[in-house]
Amino acid sequence: MRHLLSTGDLTRDEAVLLLDTAEEMRSVAERPIKKLPTLRGRTVVNLFFEDSTRTRISFEAAAKRLSADVINFAAKGSSVSKGESLKDTALTLQAMGADAVVIRHGASGAPARLAAAGWIDSAILNAGDGSHEHPTQALLDAFTMRRHLAPGQHGLDGRRVAIVGDVLHSRVARSNALLLSTLGAEVTLVAPPTLMPYGVDSWPVETSYDLDPVLPKADAVMMLRVQRERMNAAYFPSAREYSRRYGLDGKRMAKLPEHAIVMHPGPMNRGMEITADVADSTRSVIVEQVTNGVAVRMAALYLLLSGARDAASENTSDTTEGQA
Amino acid sequence: MTAYVIRNAHVLGTQVADLRIVDGVITDIGADLDTTDAEVVDATDLVALPGLVDLHTHLREPGREDAETVETGTRSAAAGGFTLVHAMANTDPVADTAGVVEQVWRLGREHGYCDVAPVGAVTVGLGGEQLAELGAMADSAARVRVFSDDGKCVSDAVLMRRALEYVKAFDGVIAQHAQEPRLTEGAQMNEGELSGVLGLTGWPAVAEEAIIARDVLLAEHVGSRLHVCHLSTRGSVEIVRWAKSRGIDVTAEVTPHHLLLTDELAASYDPIYKVNPPLRTADDVAALREALAEGVIDIVATDHAPHPSEDKDCEWAAAAFGMTGLETALSVVQQTMVDTGLLDWAGVAERMSAKPAEIGRVAGHGRPLAVGEPANIVLYDPRSTRVVRPEEAVSRSRNTPYAGRELPGRVVATFLRGRPTVLDGVVVEEVAA
Amino acid sequence: MSAHTSDSTVVLDSGDISRALTRITHEIIEKNRGAAQVVVLGIPTRGVELGRRVAERMGEVAGHPVPYGSLDITMYRDDLRMKPARALEKTDIPVDLDDRVVVLVDDVLFSGRTIRAALDALNDLGRPRAVQLAVLVDRGHRELPIRADFVGKNLPTSLAEQVKVAVTGLDDRDEVRIVSAPKGAGA
Numbered sequence: 001m002r003h004l005l006s007t008g009d010l011t012r013d014e015a016v017l018l019l020d021t022a023e024e025m026r027s028v029a030e031r032p033i034k035k036l037p038t039l040r041g042r043t044v045v046n047l048f049f050e051d052s053t054r055t056r057i058s059f060e061a062a063a064k065r066l067s068a069d070v071i072n073f074a075a076k077g078s079s080v081s082k083g084e085s086l087k088d089t090a091l092t093l094q095a096m097g098a099d100a101v102v103i104r105h106g107a108s109g110a111p112a113r114l115a116a117a118g119w120i121d122s123a124i125l126n127a128g129d130g131s132h133e134h135p136t137q138a139l140l141d142a143f144t145m146r147r148h149l150a151p152g153q154h155g156l157d158g159r160r161v162a163i164v165g166d167v168l169h170s171r172v173a174r175s176n177a178l179l180l181s182t183l184g185a186e187v188t189l190v191a192p193p194t195l196m197p198y199g200v201d202s203w204p205v206e207t208s209y210d211l212d213p214v215l216p217k218a219d220a221v222m223m224l225r226v227q228r229e230r231m232n233a234a235y236f237p238s239a240r241e242y243s244r245r246y247g248l249d250g251k252r253m254a255k256l257p258e259h260a261i262v263m264h265p266g267p268m269n270r271g272m273e274i275t276a277d278v279a280d281s282t283r284s285v286i287v288e289q290v291t292n293g294v295a296v297r298m299a300a301l302y303l304l305l306s307g308a309r310d311a312a313s314e315n316t317s318d319t320t321e322g323q324a
Numbered sequence: 325m326t327a328y329v330i331r332n333a334h335v336l337g338t339q340v341a342d343l344r345i346v347d348g349v350i351t352d353i354g355a356d357l358d359t360t361d362a363e364v365v366d367a368t369d370l371v372a373l374p375g376l377v378d379l380h381t382h383l384r385e386p387g388r389e390d391a392e393t394v395e396t397g398t399r400s401a402a403a404g405g406f407t408l409v410h411a412m413a414n415t416d417p418v419a420d421t422a423g424v425v426e427q428v429w430r431l432g433r434e435h436g437y438c439d440v441a442p443v444g445a446v447t448v449g450l451g452g453e454q455l456a457e458l459g460a461m462a463d464s465a466a467r468v469r470v471f472s473d474d475g476k477c478v479s480d481a482v483l484m485r486r487a488l489e490y491v492k493a494f495d496g497v498i499a500q501h502a503q504e505p506r507l508t509e510g511a512q513m514n515e516g517e518l519s520g521v522l523g524l525t526g527w528p529a530v531a532e533e534a535i536i537a538r539d540v541l542l543a544e545h546v547g548s549r550l551h552v553c554h555l556s557t558r559g560s561v562e563i564v565r566w567a568k569s570r571g572i573d574v575t576a577e578v579t580p581h582h583l584l585l586t587d588e589l590a591a592s593y594d595p596i597y598k599v600n601p602p603l604r605t606a607d608d609v610a611a612l613r614e615a616l617a618e619g620v621i622d623i624v625a626t627d628h629a630p631h632p633s634e635d636k637d638c639e640w641a642a643a644a645f646g647m648t649g650l651e652t653a654l655s656v657v658q659q660t661m662v663d664t665g666l667l668d669w670a671g672v673a674e675r676m677s678a679k680p681a682e683i684g685r686v687a688g689h690g691r692p693l694a695v696g697e698p699a700n701i702v703l704y705d706p707r708s709t710r711v712v713r714p715e716e717a718v719s720r721s722r723n724t725p726y727a728g729r730e731l732p733g734r735v736v737a738t739f740l741r742g743r744p745t746v747l748d749g750v751v752v753e754e755v756a757a
Numbered sequence: 758m759s760a761h762t763s764d765s766t767v768v769l770d771s772g773d774i775s776r777a778l779t780r781i782t783h784e785i786i787e788k789n790r791g792a793a794q795v796v797v798l799g800i801p802t803r804g805v806e807l808g809r810r811v812a813e814r815m816g817e818v819a820g821h822p823v824p825y826g827s828l829d830i831t832m833y834r835d836d837l838r839m840k841p842a843r844a845l846e847k848t849d850i851p852v853d854l855d856d857r858v859v860v861l862v863d864d865v866l867f868s869g870r871t872i873r874a875a876l877d878a879l880n881d882l883g884r885p886r887a888v889q890l891a892v893l894v895d896r897g898h899r900e901l902p903i904r905a906d907f908v909g910k911n912l913p914t915s916l917a918e919q920v921k922v923a924v925t926g927l928d929d930r931d932e933v934r935i936v937s938a939p940k941g942a943g944a
Contacts, residue, residue: 008521017844024829024845033881038832066832087637107641108512108523109593116592117637130641132523174523198526199517306837 165224337669375407375700387416595643
């Protein structure tokens, strides 16, 4: 792994390695000293062209727990908002010696462009690009699911996951659909037809326009944020109708199997896609997702930044010779 | 008096002959012509075609001289084998008055590399609200016959109807950029499986096809001539085929890049592949090639759209639409149409010279290679190959989608009314009369 | 996993290893006057299995269970920038380490860098009263001022040689061999 741009780039082994590594990272959070010297002297830049305090502080905490130096480069109030191009920003970061750039950008493919255009040598971590992908969110979702639904196992084989809502505009849904199927889960996307991406038939998922029949078989249900503005673009008639057909309320939650968990990538629109009683219920793992986010991002930073490139797939258990 | 004898050319790829050119006119065609007082150009193994005519070029002057000028654009055209290009109206100021079109036309004459036929805007400022002074542009020295808001669609049905009707007075044609605006708000690439995966807003084929369908019906209703710019989908081909079968006076063009490239290239997120209309699927490409071979699509037009590097050195969504194309057009047509057996060189001449000149109603271009005709000639070596290097472009801009790609063929010489604008593959300096 | 390369010599067989571990067990108990405060932490991968065996033997001798666990030092290595990223191993600390005697167990002591990393890692986990080191093989070539308190066998080697340790549980036998062929042969 040189960059983390799309969960579609991850092999099953790489995905499992990330989750296993995150498992160890998570235990660090339970220690008295929550810091590791691993990335001492390395510089991680959080390059955020969109506001996302949640994701930014999660990456910041992850990098700091690994002792990296963190530079937050927010577009607002910087030269970026004065029209500086992505290229010039990249050249600046290159000159500053950034080892990793965590980028959040409104344009799909901006991280891929940064990784491929030759402007900068750093490892690039996609922290959400347009309506394309958000790989670390999917990794933390998969991590959370594995802890609850498949403890002690490598993948999520045979687990059923429903992803519900504005799939069309959701980078979380794309990254999850790819990653979860790589890990062996059976994913069903649930959305009104207007919010289902064109060509979704070619994705490794099932689809449904109806939420109710999906719930009794689901091991996990992930509710996506739906922006009210979408209704102005005629994706659905009203917030009320959307909630009635696709929102998760207590009554619908009761249709889930006993062990099923409820997830949301946040920030939630309480009352829109999820009711408060569901969000705050014991089935909800939404707060835990945040905790796991730091561990997963530590794992990603560690695997991308430590050592030589293309390392993740190397068998490292053969350490019997003298100095391992 | 300037005289040239072109030796051993494969005229339209068939008969080998010498051509004698005197004072801008082809005076003799035959074997072993007398070379007295003439410069000899050896054309052994070269194909001789009539000078190419492009119905769709963006020369950017006035307004975006950082991307291209009439001078650099016409040099680029000459290097690609063109002797006439139509300069699109989306300049700054827009070519919506007699003054602007005459300026562009005159710049073309002054530089002398390639004739320039300005295209007039259909609506004032390309605003889509009020007809521009089409008659004044037609009556100007530039003799405008092609009108287009290219870059924008004349989406208002009433305005389109009126424009189609109005230009009948001077045998003009409306060249429509078929793009339903509401269906393509924020659109970035062909809407298909890939756009969904890449998270780029889709540009559905129906946004093009719906406008073409409406326009051919309008053209039929008012008995006017319609030209469809850069047709890009299988569905568009079917609509044009249907319209022609009904006897509707419609012509259509396809760009070289839509004959070769597919939407898969967008997966790189490299905006060098961002173009309007977007690159489509392999199935669309196959349909376009067939349609061009059949004549359902009448012509190849480059839609040469130069942009400065900063407009492409960025993220996909922020990048400008468009690709350069003049210098690679003939090579791409050879690769996609000739080398595949779909067209012979006579067919290429028809689609890249005769027919575009006819649609544009321009005199002295697109004429056959025959005695007494103007000596607009391109000599082309179909057997050589080259790797496209953007830094070698004659155009001021470097946004070719073929960078690093090997293409067949090379323009060896171009003659504009008997004067070489390109010799030995190099643009001739100081050609201006 | 055992490499059958041509130039290899078995230096400890399973009987030798068993006797060495028994001796180390007794030495630890003797040095610490019993096993009451001792925690055994093995360094992955093979140190964990060796540590488990030592702790169990100590328990038998002392008559009470001796806590044991594992201490992964990957995140504390000083060569992370040079070597490919490694999968992390388990860190499993069975009891609070404060004021205990931690006995680190590893298979081979070589440059000393692993132990340096282990000391750093311990530092972040608690404040033991003392840290001691037990290794199955000490092959020399130290690069840091570190020495083992308990050694199964001192094994003079050249830098060109490799010491391969196999332990049942992870491998198909108990064995230590010296391999003079370059790494990767017969893999």
